[in-house]
Amino acid sequence: MESALTALTAHTADKHWLYENSVQNPEAEVVFIDRVYGDEFGRLPRDLREDFCGTLNLGCMWAKLRNDNTALGVDLDGPTLDWGREHNMRPLGEATSRVTMIQDDVRNVSQPTVDVLAATNFSWWGFHTRDELLAYFRNCRRSLREDGMLMLDIYGGPEAQVLQFEERECDGFTYIWDQDVFNPLTHEYRCKIHFRFPDGSKLDDAFAYHWRLWTAPETRELLREAGFRKVEVFWEGADDEGEPNGDFQVSKVGDTSPAWVAYIVAFR
Numbered sequence: 001m002e003s004a005l006t007a008l009t010a011h012t013a014d015k016h017w018l019y020e021n022s023v024q025n026p027e028a029e030v031v032f033i034d035r036v037y038g039d040e041f042g043r044l045p046r047d048l049r050e051d052f053c054g055t056l057n058l059g060c061m062w063a064k065l066r067n068d069n070t071a072l073g074v075d076l077d078g079p080t081l082d083w084g085r086e087h088n089m090r091p092l093g094e095a096t097s098r099v100t101m102i103q104d105d106v107r108n109v110s111q112p113t114v115d116v117l118a119a120t121n122f123s124w125w126g127f128h129t130r131d132e133l134l135a136y137f138r139n140c141r142r143s144l145r146e147d148g149m150l151m152l153d154i155y156g157g158p159e160a161q162v163l164q165f166e167e168r169e170c171d172g173f174t175y176i177w178d179q180d181v182f183n184p185l186t187h188e189y190r191c192k193i194h195f196r197f198p199d200g201s202k203l204d205d206a207f208a209y210h211w212r213l214w215t216a217p218e219t220r221e222l223l224r225e226a227g228f229r230k231v232e233v234f235w236e237g238a239d240d241e242g243e244p245n246g247d248f249q250v251s252k253v254g255d256t257s258p259a260w261v262a263y264i265v266a267f268r
């Protein structure tokens, strides 16, 4: 839609477009899914479900990847799904017939079963209690075929618990991640996304999240309790300067980075 040459402002920019172009990386995630699934099961996965799919960006990328891939997206929010239908599904052409959206709570959907269930950008942190998260993980397992895997992302490190703004320059706008509230006793976590533009205009509170900041050990234990036979963490490597390099490999140990993002993969 907007090109790098269009001067974006708070009035002209579309918040879903801004989100997709600052937060998401579906191109890398479909490659990751193929690699991890292929290593475990010796074949490529075909049917993917994206929970908390929002605009179904990952699902649409998945349907485009191979001409027998299918994608199912589940999200509560009708207008966000509509945006995805218009901007991500429609341009797929023939592949649109292999993409389905369901407007519902992710805990209510378990059919059709799929090879891969992805819940990314920490959306599963919307479940605040152990019981809620366990019930969600049980439903994920129910929604997978025998050769099935669940992929979650998670972040942590001491900086995750610090109230701060983190700014990142994107093409034509600035993305601002706002860690607004953190309660160390409950891990209640409120974060927001704002955008700023070259003309000085701002889109404040474009997105707001009310989460619990779950830790890796809690999450792994709950996945095992939900019945998953194997749970692995994929930790990101570093380049020569020590910066994250986008290469996620299975690891039993992390490192003490101030902030990190990892994938947790649970095999049914």
Ligand SMILES: C[S@@+](CC[C@H](N)C(=O)[O-])C[C@H]1O[C@@H](n2cnc3c(N)ncnc32)[C@H](O)[C@@H]1O
Residues within 6 Å of the ligand: 023, 024, 051, 052, 053, 054, 055, 074, 075, 076, 077, 080, 104, 105, 106, 107, 119, 120, 121, 123, 126
């Ligand atoms: C952070 S966005 C995630 C969008 C996308 N998955 C991504 O990777 O960026 C969170 C989405 O989760 C949806 N959501 C929150 N709770 C939900 C639930 N229980 N069932 C279905 N969707 C839910 C919201 O409507 C919102 O679109």
